[in-house]
Amino acid sequence: MERESLEYDVVIVGAGPAGLSAACRLKQGAIRQGVELSVCVVEKAAEIGAHSLSGALLQPTALNELFPDWQERGAPLHIPVAQDEVHYLLSDRRGVRLPSVLASRVIHNEGNYVISLSVFCRWLAQQAEQLGVEVYAGxxxxxxxxxxxxxxxGVRTGDMGLDRDGNPKAGFQAGIDLLAKYTLFAEGCRGHLGKQLMQRFNLCEDAGTQHYAIGIKEVWQIDPALHQPGKVMHCFGWPLSRHGAGGGAFLYHYENNQVALGLITDLNYSNPWLSPFDELQQWKLHPTIKPLLEGAQRIAYGARAINKGGLQAVPKLSFPGGLLIGCDAGFMNYPKIKGNHTAMKSGMLAADVVLAALAEGKHGADLVEYQAAFKSSWLYRELYQARNVAPAMHRFGMLMGAAFSFVEYGLLRGKSLFTLKDEQPDHECLQRLNQAKRIHYPKPDGVITFDKLSSVYLSNTHHSEEQPCHLKLSDAQLPLEHNLPLYGEPAQRYCPAGVYEVMEENGRQVFRINAQNCVHCKTCDIKDPMQNITWVPPEAGGGPNYSAM
Known part of the structure; x- marks a missing residue:
């Protein structure tokens, strides 16, 4: 098949904070040098920001470097953090607020802003386009x-107009080849091309095991009398602690009498009956949270996976012709629960290295200079300080791990002489059914707690049903023959969108994939115990459509 091709100096895959920051930095550098530089950013979502989801608290460190005049440019950072609270929830009725002096040593949010990442990415895309970047959504x-x-x-964009069997339909459009001297991969956590690159170029040979969490988020419109703009609350302990699982919850007050709340569940949990979605619903019933939501309206929902392996799990970042940036590489600062400023910085570092290479006439090289630039930056120092927190949580549990982390990270700032590791992948952590205690979740009340399908509705998720399924099974028999008897087929519970179901049809069990529900969190790609599910992008424009997440 003949395909159209377009040539650029740099192609960037993904219009999140990393990809857009890299694009802006590239054009800024080209303007300073007085050279022409063609930069293209491609984004699978129907519009910029539609797949961008985070808590989100933005530490403006990288933004200050990228656009020192961001306030004059109208950046959507309107709500500075005004109050910072950390609570340890002991049970479904009890909890204690940690003294501010202790909490601020680990989760320090003074000078940060409560934002919507999707709105922020749209603003970043506007800055990129004004600088001359070609930004293509869809x-x-x-x-x-x-x-x-x-x-x-470079990369080839996906074909449009295929039926379920992969055959062209009427109106079929072949994908385009986007060719570049360098390609930057900023797909976000568990990027499907990033996975291929790591394998092809053996980028993880000297890296530790990457670990993940799933973050599930809701936005609520609350009573103005209860709204406190800039108030930030983090919780850990119950309900995850009752199952020996790690993670924590957040609740941020931002604009328009709205709060963003959510639960982050570490994906190394062991009980196959655990449902991160239902754990969030239970957390909302705690007396610390519930009064805020009574009489309020839930207006948005979404989910995404999060890298939490830390510095130990960062792979080799360069390979011939390209670089990994942002969450494709895993630059999240786990104790801060922040990855947007680190993603931005990684994109800016990559841009500087690519600019220097192009100035020297180097095309398609392995830019190992990027690794060196990373190691000499504040990004590396920040991740180095935080390196032991996530493995400590895995090794010692949430309570003892938090105590260790307070000393190691909060007081010593990572100056200890050792580096902890956790080499067991998340998908290997599940107990078998006969070893696990069954978890029974109450029926949702439709007021504070909800089911998955009504939640997916609020994510504005849409996929054309007449297209190839983008959730690929290596072995179609494994879900029923292996996962079901041994683990109760946990995909039914770890998926936050009701994509996977074990049903009975005509007297026999079938494993159903409701791919049209998928919110692109990629948890299935991570947690399936047999690594039998591979997430690949659906037809462009499909998936959630987050307007203010």
Whole structure:
């Protein structure tokens, strides 16, 4: 099949904070040098920001470097953090608020802002376009392209108009080859092309095991009398602690009498009956949270996976023809529960290295200078200080791990002489059914607690049903023959969107994939015990449509 191709100096896959910051930095550098530089950003969502989800608290460190005049440019940072609380929930009725002096040593939010990441990304895209970047939403980077020497040459966008069997329908449009001297991959957590690159170029050979969490978020419109703009609350302990699971919850007051709340569940949990979605619903019933939501209206819902392996799990960042940036590489600061400023900085570092290489006439090289730039930056120092927190939580549990982390990170700032590791992948952590205590979740009340399908409705998720399923099973028999008897097929519970079901049809059990419900969190790709599910992008423009997440 003949395909159209377009040539650029740099192609960037993903219009999140990392990709857009890299694009802006590239054009800023080109303008300073007085050279022409063509930069293209491709984004699988129907519009910029539609797949962007985070808590979110933005530490403006990288933004101050990228756009020192961001206030004059109208950046959507309107609500500075005014109050910072950390609560340890002992049970479904009891909890204690930690002294501010202790909490501030670990989760320090003075000078940060409560934002909507989707709104912020749209603003970043506007800045990029004003600088001359070509930003294309609704184009999926579906396939890697290589030159004759094996270097990355660019990406191929996904074909549009295929039926369920992959055959062209009326109106079929073939994907386009986007060719570049360098390609930057900013797909977010568990990027499907990033996975391929790590395997092809053995980028994880010297890295530790990456770990993940799933973050599930809701936005509520609350009583103005209860709204406190800039108030930030973090919780840990119950309900996850009753199952020996790690993670924590957040509740942020931001604009328009709205609060963002959510639960982050570490995906190394062991009980196959655990449902992160239902744990969030239970958390909302705690007396610390519930009074705020009574009489309020839930207006948005979404979920995404989060890298939490830390510095130990960061792979080699460069390979011939390209670089990994943002959550494709895993730059999240776990104790801060922040990854947007670190993603932005990684994109800016990559842009500087690419600019220097292009100025020297180097095309398609392995820019190992990026690794060196990372190690000499504040980004590395920040991740180094935080390196032991996540493995301590895994090794010692949430309560003892938090105590360790307060000393190691809060007081010593990572100056200890050792580095903890946790080499067991999240998908290997599940107990078998006969070892696990069954968890029974109450029926949702439709007022404070809800079911998955009504939640997915609020995410504005849409996929054309007449397209190939984007959730690929390596072995179609494993869910029923292996996962069901051993683990109760946990995909039914770890998925926050009701994508996976075990049903009975015509007297026999079937494993159903409701791909049209998928919110692109990629938890299935991470947690499936047999690593039998591979998430690949659906037809461009599909998925959630977050307007203010």
């Amino acid at each position: 184009f999926t980077a579906a396939e890697l392209l290589f030159n004759d020497t094996g270097a990355v040459r």
